[in-house]
Amino acid sequence: MAKTQSSFFTSISRLYPHVRPIMPQLLMGLICALLASLVALTIPQVLRVLINETLHAGGATTAVWISAGVVLVLGVAEAGLVSLRRYFVIKPATTVETRMRVSLYDHLQDLTVSFHDRWGSGQLLSRAMSDLNFLRRWMAFGAIMLVVTSLTVIIGIAVMFAMSWQLALIFLAAAIPIMINAFRFRTRFSKVARLSQDQAGDLATTVEESVHGIRVLKAFGRGREALENFNEQAEELRQTEILKAKHLATFTMVVTLLPELALGTGLVTGVLLVADGSLSIGALVAFFATAAVIATPVEFCGMLLAMALTAKTAVDRHFEVMDSVNTITSPENPVRPAELRGALSFNNATFAYEDAPDKPILKDINLEVKPGETMALVGITGSGKSALLQLVPRLYEVTEGSVTIDGVDLREYDVGHLRKVVAVAFEDTTLFSSSVRDNVLLGAPEPTDEALDEALDVAQAQFAYALPDGVETLIGEEGLSLSGGQRQRIALARAIAAKPRVLVLDDPLSALDVNTEELVEARLREVLADTTTLIVAHRPSTVALADRVALLEDGRITAVGTHSELLAGNPHYRYVIASLETEPRDLDSELSDLDDEAEDAIR
Structure with a gap:
């Protein structure tokens, strides 16, 4: 299984054909999220006007109530926009997830047996379920919030410069080590995220093999050995997840600590600027209220960046399968003889x-x-x-x-x-978790009762009629509820019913x-x-x-x-x-x- 190494944007761009049909809804969700952030940035400006124009001796009390009403309206608007963002993106994202999952399953059905010989079932299962589930959550939340967070920080810093370039420079200086640390974090975290997802796939394969082979494990008394092997794999995955958490915790510490230090330094500097008349009290309050608004997105960027890198890995893993070529194909103009003798x-x-x-x-x-x-x-x-x-x-x-x-x-x-x-x-023999009827008539050209009865009769599988629900009896996963001879006769009946x-x-x-x-x-x-x-x-x-x-x-x-x-x-x-x-x-x-x-x- 080759592991694709590509840039973030190269990998994510491969989602575009799947995302294109829902792009209008995603854009509406993005706009709603961005408007919610702009509303949050507006509230500090209301406070600035309130403090500078109203909170002084002889100021009108009605202005206070008006300002409070404006803040309340803005708060309600922000909450409404957040709800609209979810409304616009959740359903389309789940639609994309389902279509990609069905497309993957269809491709797996089409790929050759030699492909399935090389790939563990758990790896394919984790790609079909866990990876696509994560991509859906990233499309509906992570990608939108990453864009909105970046724009919020940029707009917020611009507003901060408009109020006080001296204080804004202090906060901007804190961004430089954050950017350096983000580059290192991306390199380290992407490798660990890929390792974690691959190990989860291997663990799923082990679980599936153990469940399917439970009779063998019990018959030979190897349950303890199987548990020890599973425990080793689970421990490896745990250590990898801990390493992921350490990388994320270190990065989060940096993006949380540096803005707080900048806040403390800026507070001292701001008081001095107010003392010598270079900055109004209202502007100082608005500046730190704006800093508080953008502090949350800055602290949030560690998790969003981790989600983006994990999504990149999920995309790579998905297309590792989708890029596999089916080498056994039909010709452009296939031969279709009117009658076959079978030589x-x-x-x-x-x-x-x-x-x-x-x-x-x-x-x-x-x-x-x-x-x-x-x-x-x-x-x-x-x-x-x-x-x-x-x-x-x-x-x-x-x-x-x-x-x-x-x-x-x-x-x-x-x-x-x-x-x-x-x-x-x-x-x-391989039987499916369905009824005897469905298993026998799987490839029958005419799935009739007559074809079923004849196939069961030829295969000497009349025992099927004596099952609890007759031929409608569910035979369980891989037919393990039947004996070996019974499974073979059902499988033979299936081949006979196909009229080959x-x-x-x-x-x-x-x-x-x-x-x-x-x-x-x-x-x-x-x-x-x-x-x-x-x-x-x-x-x-x-x-x-x-x-x-x-x-x-x-x-x-x-x-x-x-x-x-x-x-x-x-x-x-x-x-x-x-x-x-x-x-x-x-x-x-x-x-x-x-x-x-x-x-x-x-x-």
Whole structure:
């Protein structure tokens, strides 16, 4: 994950396309905030007039009441303008936040699997939630107040010079070390802010992994070790946050202390100027009232500057993802054949992961799978079977050579169309926190009850009807409320419901018993008789049910034939078959069989 280094204005300017639609509302909010500050600067001038013109022997009392009324009106106006600022900016800022979040999610859906292999889910989550939430608050408050604060200080100093240039110079002299310190603060704080946000993303990844793997942690009794690892990461983030607070506290101390020192020095100087007649009492009071008005923005600038630097980091982190390019795209003029037979062919296909281009996983793969044929793919662990399957729906792209369907390179098809033609079921099933119905019909061209019933029947997943709410039962996050065999059957039903021309199965029946597997295979042959199937097999029974078998050895196809032919003539094939795992026991099916036997005995 490359970390973008750019200037503040370069980074913030990238928000403009998103902010442009709401720019009128932001400008209205800025104007309201600026008017509120100008109203606050006006109040000291009312006091100056009151003191110089009215507060003396024989002065009219009505002038005091008038002045008090003016101050009250100005105070109410200031409060009203502050409320209007919030009214103008809150809704538009939340709209921008939502649009950016949806855009980020859409881009994440579009990016390649290799991108998601490199990025931790917590990092992406923190960018989608925490960073964009902070940007919304900065757009609605921090950016506007930074501009208003700067203008308030400039206008206030100009007013102070108009009243007494001697006193104004004292306050201006205090601004020089503040500016120097602000430059140092910006450099230090920006680095720590970026580190903090990255560490928060890593911490989110750890939490997510622990929650998803809670059964493993509990089963192996590793909860204490997981806690210690989390505690170390949390402590690192705490130390970084403390360092952030120290930098901010130091800067805040400077911007608070120096104006106060200038105030004390100015008070002594002002009294001397009044004593020799160079300055009126009213002007002195108005000067220090104005100084009090701009003192708050000056003290506030530390927090506003910290917000701006954190916003800059959030923008950089957001566009690190948005700038990632999707390398698996559709051509300008995709091929859209009227009918597909499903002939699958690998032609000198070579594949290597992006982070190891000189170490190909697959080398010069040549394999023909006929329309309607079931081809089993076998090989020892690490031979590249799963990688080969993922080339078919273009989850990964071939490095060299090509993969074709009906003689057309996959890169000539529209990606969306291709992934409707090709359905996939993986050994490591992924289900969503939704109903059984929604999971099964996820890719179905016609999400009807008939399609649902047929898919569940073929996958031998009729257990779904016996769940508490039937097929409307929410199966929980990643389907962990179901057993391994049940999850695999739901995932297989999802692939079947898609009505594909090419079906890619990465050992999706590994958790099933032999009887259930045979029933699934028999129904697959019946319902998907015209569907080309490429299946990774880790069990002899799966291999025996295939029309032909391809042997993958060290990333190369070394033999293709029927199970009997390879068994008789290929020593490595015999070795692979002998090393395939023995048939696993599906406890769910066994318990179901025992229940059936018990019911029969009762009858």
